[in-house]
Amino acid sequence: MPITREKLESGGEAVTINMGPSHPSTHGVLRLVLELEGEIVRKCTPHVGYLHRGMEKIAENKTYHQFIPYTDRLDYLAPLSNNCAYVMAVEKLIDCEVPPRARAIRVLVCELSRISAHLLWLGTHAVDLGALSVFFYTFREREILYDFIEMLTGTRMTTSYTRVGGLARDLPPGFLDQFKAWVTRFPKEVEEWEALLTHNKIWVERTKDIGILKVEDAIDLGVTGPNLRACGKDWDLRKVEPYSGYDELDFDVPVGSVGDVYDRYLVRLEEMRQSVRILHQIIAKMPDGPIVVDDPKIVLPPKENVLRKMEELIHQFILVTESFDAPVGEVYHAIEAPKGELGFYIKSEGGGSPYRLKIRSPSFINLQALVKIAEGQLVSDLVAIIASLDPVMGEVDR
Amino acid sequence: MGVTRWEKPHPVAEKAAEALRARFGASIGETAVFRGEVTVVVEAARIVEACRLVKLDPDLSFEMLSDLTGIHFGDRDYEYEVLYHLYSFKNNARLRLKVRLAETNHCPTVTGVWVGADWQEREAYDLVGVVFDGHPDLRRILMPEDFEFHPLRRDFPLEGHGA
Numbered sequence: 259m260p261i262t263r264e265k266l267e268s269g270g271e272a273v274t275i276n277m278g279p280s281h282p283s284t285h286g287v288l289r290l291v292l293e294l295e296g297e298i299v300r301k302c303t304p305h306v307g308y309l310h311r312g313m314e315k316i317a318e319n320k321t322y323h324q325f326i327p328y329t330d331r332l333d334y335l336a337p338l339s340n341n342c343a344y345v346m347a348v349e350k351l352i353d354c355e356v357p358p359r360a361r362a363i364r365v366l367v368c369e370l371s372r373i374s375a376h377l378l379w380l381g382t383h384a385v386d387l388g389a390l391s392v393f394f395y396t397f398r399e400r401e402i403l404y405d406f407i408e409m410l411t412g413t414r415m416t417t418s419y420t421r422v423g424g425l426a427r428d429l430p431p432g433f434l435d436q437f438k439a440w441v442t443r444f445p446k447e448v449e450e451w452e453a454l455l456t457h458n459k460i461w462v463e464r465t466k467d468i469g470i471l472k473v474e475d476a477i478d479l480g481v482t483g484p485n486l487r488a489c490g491k492d493w494d495l496r497k498v499e500p501y502s503g504y505d506e507l508d509f510d511v512p513v514g515s516v517g518d519v520y521d522r523y524l525v526r527l528e529e530m531r532q533s534v535r536i537l538h539q540i541i542a543k544m545p546d547g548p549i550v551v552d553d554p555k556i557v558l559p560p561k562e563n564v565l566r567k568m569e570e571l572i573h574q575f576i577l578v579t580e581s582f583d584a585p586v587g588e589v590y591h592a593i594e595a596p597k598g599e600l601g602f603y604i605k606s607e608g609g610g611s612p613y614r615l616k617i618r619s620p621s622f623i624n625l626q627a628l629v630k631i632a633e634g635q636l637v638s639d640l641v642a643i644i645a646s647l648d649p650v651m652g653e654v655d656r
Numbered sequence: 657m658g659v660t661r662w663e664k665p666h667p668v669a670e671k672a673a674e675a676l677r678a679r680f681g682a683s684i685g686e687t688a689v690f691r692g693e694v695t696v697v698v699e700a701a702r703i704v705e706a707c708r709l710v711k712l713d714p715d716l717s718f719e720m721l722s723d724l725t726g727i728h729f730g731d732r733d734y735e736y737e738v739l740y741h742l743y744s745f746k747n748n749a750r751l752r753l754k755v756r757l758a759e760t761n762h763c764p765t766v767t768g769v770w771v772g773a774d775w776q777e778r779e780a781y782d783l784v785g786v787v788f789d790g791h792p793d794l795r796r797i798l799m800p801e802d803f804e805f806h807p808l809r810r811d812f813p814l815e816g817h818g819a
Contacts, residue, residue, distance in 0.1 A: 307798035314783070315807050319814050350691055477720050477745070480772035491745075498748050587690040590723070590741055590750070601723060603741065614808075618723040618741070626775045655798060 272300060279308050283386045283641040286651035288625075292637065299640055302632035304625060309655035317615035321581030322348050322422055325615070330416040332619060333653040335378050336371035336596045338407070341420040346501060347591035347602035348422045352584050354556060358545040360424040361502045366540050367410070367419060368502070368593070369533040373444070374403045375596035376526045380451065383523070383645035387464045392451055399447055402440060409433055422582075423557040424550030434541055441537045448530055455523070465520040469631045469643035472517060479630065480623045483598025485647055488525045489517035495594035502593075509535050519639075519646040526648075556582050581610025590618075597621050597648060617656055621649040668747040669694035672716045676706055685756070695752040700763050703740075703755050707769045710742060710751065718742035718751055721766070724776035726784035730810035734758040736786050740766070757786065765791040783808040 278289040287308035293301040313332070317325045329344040330337040342364045349356065356364075381396035404414045409430050411417040419426050455461045471481070473489040486493060494511040496504040512528035514521030550557040558577055559570040584606040592601030598620030607613040624647055631643055673687045673696045684706075685697030698706045710718040723741040734756040742751045755763055765788040767773045777788040778797040785806030788794055796803060805812055 307796075307800070310798040312807055315812075315814065353691070475771075478771045480721055480723075480770070480776075493745060588695070588752075589691050589693060590752070592722075599722065601741075603723065603725065603739070605727060614727045616723065616725040616739075622775065622779075623772060626772060630771075 277640075279305075283644060285382060285644060285649065288644070288649065288651055288654075290628075290632075290640075292632075292640075294637065297636050297638070299632050299635050299637060302629055302640070304628055306622075306625070306651070306654050309651050311656065313656045314615055314617060317612055319611065321610040322584065322612070323577070323581060325612075326420065327416065327418045330418055331652055332617065332656065333375070333595060333597060333600070333621065333650045334415060335375040335650055337415060337417045338367040338411075338419055339371040339375075339593070339595045340600065341417060342368055342502070343591070343593040343595060343600045344602055345420040345422050346593065347589060347604055348584075350589045350591045351587065351604050351606055352422070352556065352582060354423055354551055354553070356424050356551055357548050358503075359428075359547045360549045360551075362540055362544055363425055363429060363549065364420065364502045365504065365507070366537065366544075369536050369540070370403060370406065372533050372596045373530050374400055374407075376530050377403070379526060379645070379648045380523075383642075383648075384455065384461075386641050386645045387461065389455065389458070389461065392454055395447065395451060399444065406433070406437055406440070409436075421550060421557060423553060424548070428549050429544075434544060437537075438541050441534055441541065445531060445534055448527065452527065456527075462520065464639075464642055465523055465646070466518060467516065468519045468639045469635060469646060470516060470518045471627055471631055475630055476517070476627065479627050481598070481627050483594070483596070483620050483624065484522060484525045484529060485598065485624050485627070487512065488514035488521040490515050495592055495599060499592070501591075507536050507539050509533075519642050522646040522648075583609060584612075592618065595620060597650065597653065598624060600653075617653075619653040619656060621651075621653040622656075625649045625654055665689045665692050665694045666747070666749040668716060668744060668749040669751045672696070672710050672713075672718065672751050675709065675713060675716065679709060680706060693750065693752060695754055697754045697756060700755045700757060703738075703753065704764050704766055704769060706753060707740065707742075707766050710753075711769060716744060717746045718744045718749075720745065721770040721772050721776070722750070724766070724773055724780060726780040726786045726808075728784050728806070728809045736761060736763075736784065738763050738780065738786055761785055762787050762789050764789050767791055782806070785809055 273294050275292050277292055279287040289305040291303040292299050313328050329340040332340045377396040377400040381393040384392035408414050411419045471489055473491050476486050476489045492511055492513045509532045512525045514525050554573040559573050563570040564574045586608050588605040590601055590603045592599045600620055601618035603616040604612045605614040632640055673694055676696055677684045680702050683699040683702040688695045710716045720743040722743045725739050727737040736757040738755040740753040763786050777791055780786050781794055782796040782799050
C-alpha cells in the first residue's frame with residue numbers, strides 16, 4: 259500500500275512541539291516551536307537570543323581596538339572573516355588605507371575562513387541527513403586548516419588577527435609553501451565528497467525540491483550570501499562592492515536556479531573551489547612590504563621601540579588608554595562573509611569608542627527565512643532545511 | 657589618512673534624496689554625505705511612504721532592507737533615531753534613511769514594505785526601546801520575555817542589575 263503525503267498529514271489533531279534549544283540538528287542553541295499536523299509543519303516559530311552577550315553595548319564601552327576580540331565570537335566558525343569585516347568598517351570611518359600586503363593577507367584569511375566554515379556546514383549537514391562518513395572527511399581537512407590558523411595567529415578559534423590599520427602579525431616563515439601544498443591538494447578532496455553525495459540517491463531525494471526559497475521572497479527578507487545565490491540571484495559583495503583587492507582577482511560566483519536545499523549545497527560546494535582559485539592567485543602574487551599602515555596615531559609601535567624611545571612610549575600610552583580620535587560621522591561597511599553580508603554600522607561622536615555600533619549579521623536575517631520555508635514541510639525535511647540555511651547562533655544572538 | 661576613495665556619493669542615492677524631497681517637501685530633513693554614504697532624514701509620519709517610494713520607483717529600486725536599527729540618545733532634542741539601510745541591486749547603491757523621534761518612542765512599522773523588517777524591528781524594540789506601531793508581532797527577540805529594560809539605552813548600566 260503506497261503511503262502518500264496526505265496520509266502523513268491527516269494524523270489527527272494539531273500538536274505543538276518544541277525543537278531545541280539543545281537539539282543536535284539545530285546547530286547551536288536555536289529553539290523552534292513547531293505546530294504540526296501529523297508530520298507536516300504548519301507553523302514554525304524560532305526563538306533566538308540564548309547566546310546574546312550584549313556585544314553592541316560592550317562596543318560602546320570599549321575602544322575600537324579593544325572590540326576586535328569580541329568579533330571572534332560572532333560567527334565563531336569564521337573568526338578571521340569577522341576580524342576583517344570589523345576593522346574595515348573602522349578604517350572607513352577614520353579614512354585609513356592599509357598596505358598591499360595586509361590587504362592580500364586579509365583576502366587569504368577570508369577565503370581560508372570561507373572554506374573552513376563551509377567544511378563545517380557540509381560535515382554537519384551530511385550528518386543530519388545520515389551520511390556520517392562525510393563528516394569525518396571534512397573535519398579532517400578542517401583540522402588542517404586550524405593548524406594553519408594556529409600558525410598564523412597563535413590560536414585556533416579566538417584569532418583577533420586584524421588591527422585597525424593592518425594585521426597583528428606577518429605570515430610565519432614557510433607558511434605560504436605549506437599552505438600552497440594544501441590548497442593544491444584540497445580540490446581532490448572536494449571531488450571525493452561530491453562523489454559521495456551529489457549523485458547519491460538518498461542525498462538527492464532528501465535535498466532536491468525541499469525547502470524552496472523563491473528569489474523575490476529572499477530579497478524581501480534580506481537574505482544574502484550562498485542562500486540568496488542558490489535562489490538564482492547573482493550577487494556577491496566581493497564582486498559588486500569589492501574590498502581588499504577582490505576586484506583584481508579572477509573568480510566566478512556560483513548561482514543556483516531552484517533555491518532548494520540541493521542548490522544551496524551545490525553553491526557552497528562550488529564556492530570552496532572558487533576560494534581555492536582565489537587562494538592560488540593570492541599565494542602567487544603575495545606582495546612584500548609592511549603589514550600595518552605607517553601611522554603611529556593608529557597602530558601600536560613595535561615593542562622594542564616602546565622600551566627605548568620616549569615618543570613611541572607616548573604613542574603606545576595614548577593608543578592603549580584613549581585610542582585614536584575618530585572623526586564625527588557614521589559609516590556602514592559590509593563584506594561577503596561565509597554566511598552572507600556581514601556589515602558593521604558605526605556611529606562616531608568623536609573619541610576612541612563608537613557611540614553606537616550595530617552588527618548586521620547575515621545569520622540573523624537569513625534565519626528569518628526559516629519561518630517562510632518551513633511551512634508545509636515534513637519535520638524530517640526541516641532538519642535538512644536548517645542545515646542548508648547554515649545559521650551560526652553566535653552571530654544571530656550577538 | 658586623507659585618502660579620497662570614499663568621498664563620492666552614488667548618483668542614484670543622491671537622486672533618491674532629491675526624489676524624496678520633491679515628493680514630501682518639508683517632511684524631509686537634512687541630507688548628509690559622509691564617506692560617500694548618503695543619509696536622508698525623514699519625518700516619522702512619512703517613513704512608510706518614503707520607503708515605498710524609493711523601493712518601487714523603477715529608477716531607484718532600493719529593493720532590499722539590508723539593516724534596520726535604532727539609537728537612543730540621552731542628551732539632545734530628539735531621543736531616538738531609527739535607521740534604515742537600503743540597498744538597490746539594480747544600481748548597486750546604498751541609501752540610509754533616518755527617522756528622529758522626539759518625546760515619543762513610537763515609529764510606524766515598515767513590515768508592510770519589507771517582510772524582513774519583522775525581526776529587525778523586534779530587535780530595535782527589544783534593545784533600544786522603539787515601539788513600531790502596526791508591527792504584527794512586536795515581541796522581544798534577543799532578551800528574555802520578562803526582561804524589563806532596553807539595554808542599548810544610555811541610562812542602562814554596563815554592569816549590575818539595572819535601575
